[in-house]
Each structure stands twice: as structure tokens, then as C-alpha cells.
Amino acid sequence: MAIYAGLKEIPWKKIFHIDDVNIEIGKEFGDQMWDAIQQQETLDTNERNIHLVDTLVDIICLQTGGNKGKGNQLKREDFKVHVIVKDQVNAFAMPGGHLVVHTGLIEACESPEQLAGVLAHEMIHITEEHVTKKLIKEVGLGVLASIVGGNGEIVREVLRHLSSTAYDRSLEKEADLKGAELLHNVSINPEGMAEFMDYMANLPESKAMENLDWLSTHPDSKDRAKDIREAAKNFGPNKKYAKLNVGF
Numbered sequence: 266m267a268i269y270a271g272l273k274e275i276p277w278k279k280i281f282h283i284d285d286v287n288i289e290i291g292k293e294f295g296d297q298m299w300d301a302i303q304q305q306e307t308l309d310t311n312e313r314n315i316h317l318v319d320t321l322v323d324i325i326c327l328q329t330g331g332n333k334g335k336g337n338q339l340k341r342e343d344f345k346v347h348v349i350v351k352d353q354v355n356a357f358a359m360p361g362g363h364l365v366v367h368t369g370l371i372e373a374c375e376s377p378e379q380l381a382g383v384l385a386h387e388m389i390h391i392t393e394e395h396v397t398k399k400l401i402k403e404v405g406l407g408v409l410a411s412i413v414g415g416n417g418e419i420v421r422e423v424l425r426h427l428s429s430t431a432y433d434r435s436l437e438k439e440a441d442l443k444g445a446e447l448l449h450n451v452s453i454n455p456e457g458m459a460e461f462m463d464y465m466a467n468l469p470e471s472k473a474m475e476n477l478d479w480l481s482t483h484p485d486s487k488d489r490a491k492d493i494r495e496a497a498k499n500f501g502p503n504k505k506y507a508k509l510n511v512g513f
């Protein structure tokens with residue numbers, strides 16, 4: 266009985282779930298983070314790059330509409346895709362649906378399937394509210410709530426902090442595996458995501474520095490590629506994946 270009473274005191278809801286209020290606070294903070302980034306970085310004006318990432322996110326969202334009953338439909342308007350001019354091979358997600366892609370990442374991808382693999386990973390970070398969870402864990406909900414609407418310097422400070430700490434491995438793995446399954450469900454070959462992990466595993470440190478997302482897990486890239494390929498065997502009946510025709 267005592268054990269049971271003890272168990273009941275554990276705030277399971279806090280551990281496994283963040284509520285709508287927290288998600289709202291996260292979203293507002295995500296918008297502020299994007300504002301701060303936008304002021305420091307150069308937005309890409311290359312039509313081909315913008316078209317490419319927009320189209321891939323369009324396709325992924327649109328195709329989830331065909332999987333009714335799975336509860337996995339993605340709304341295109343929930344994702345705000347930005348391309349910034351930066352050589353580092355990187356992409357990262359922020360609350361509020363902001364998905365930031367470096368031009369260096371687009372250049373590094375050898376096929377649209379590889380780029381779709383990175384995008385699907387980041388889209389799962391967004392749908393699963395991973396960054397809000399990370400913020401609440403590391404900054405604290407009280408602090409986060411109090412700095413929403415505050416000045417840009419605090420936002421930049423939090424950004425610096427976020428980029429200096431690694432993502433949880435468990436969140437990365439969730440983004441990989443759910444992202445790969447998302448690709449499978451929309452008939453895009455998840456092998457592209459695994460191929461990109463192989464590429465990251467062989468990337469010299471200097472090319473991958475300052476990465477907010479991918480660098481933190483760089484040493485594991487080989488294992489991640491293996492895990493994705495392993496998981497892909499269980500994604501359901503063999504599919505004939507459509508070749509992406511997006512003007513790559």
C-alpha cells in the first residue's frame with residue numbers, strides 16, 4: 266500500500282506529457298527565437314532552394330491526409346519553413362512550427378530523399394513538441410513563462426544555451442524512427458534518411474561545427490543509420506516508393 270501511495274505522488278503527467286498551456290508558451294517563445302535568429306542571419310533568396318524544401322514539406326503533409334484513421338495527419342500551416350545562408354550542414358526545429366534549414370544542408374544532400382529524411386526528422390521534433398520539452402526541462406517553465414515577451418537579449422541567451430547542450434538521445438531517436446515511419450507512410454523511401462546519417466558520420470568536425478541539432482549526435486550517426494534501417498523492416502508491407510520528382 267505504501268508503495269502504491271508513493272507511486273501516486275509521482276507527477277506522471279509532468280513526466281510524460283506537457284499540457285496545452287505549456288505548448289502555447291513554447292510556441293510564443295519559438296516565434297521570439299525565430300525573430301532573434303532572423304535578425305542575425307541572412308535569409309536565402311535562391312528560388313530553387315526555397316521551392317525544394319517547401320515542396321518536400323508540402324508533399325509530406327499532403328500525403329498524410331491519405332492515412333486516415335492513423336491520427337497522423339499533418340497540417341501544412343503548422344510548419345513554417347525557413348532557409349538561411351550558412352555553410353554548416355544543419356537543420357533545426359523550434360516551437361511554433363519553425364523549421365530552419367541551412368543552405369549547407371541542401372548542398373550536402375545527394376538526393377531529394379536525403380533532404381526529405383532530414384525534414385521529416387525535424388517535423389517530428391515539431392509535432393512532438395521536443396524543443397518545448399527541452400526548454401521546460403532546462404530553463405524551467407516559470408523562467409520560460411516570465412521571459413516570453415521579454416527582450417531579445419534574454420532570448421538570444423536561451424538560444425546560446427540550447428545550442429550548447431545536446432538533445433536528449435531519446436528525443437533524437439524518436440525523431441529518427443517516427444520520421445522514418447512518416448516517410449514510409451507518405452511513400453518516400455526512408456533509406457534516404459539512413460544514407461544521410463552515413464554521410465554525417467563521415468563529415469569532418471570542422472564542417473559540422475556550431476550545429477544546433479545534428480552535431481550533438483554526430484558520433485552516433487553510424488548507429489542511427491543502423492537503427493533506422495532496422496526499424497524500416499517493420500514499417501509494414503513492402504512499398505514501392507515513388508521517386509521524388511521535385512526539381513532536385
Ligand SMILES: [Zn+2]
Nearest residue numbers: 390437440478
Ligand atoms: Zn534532431
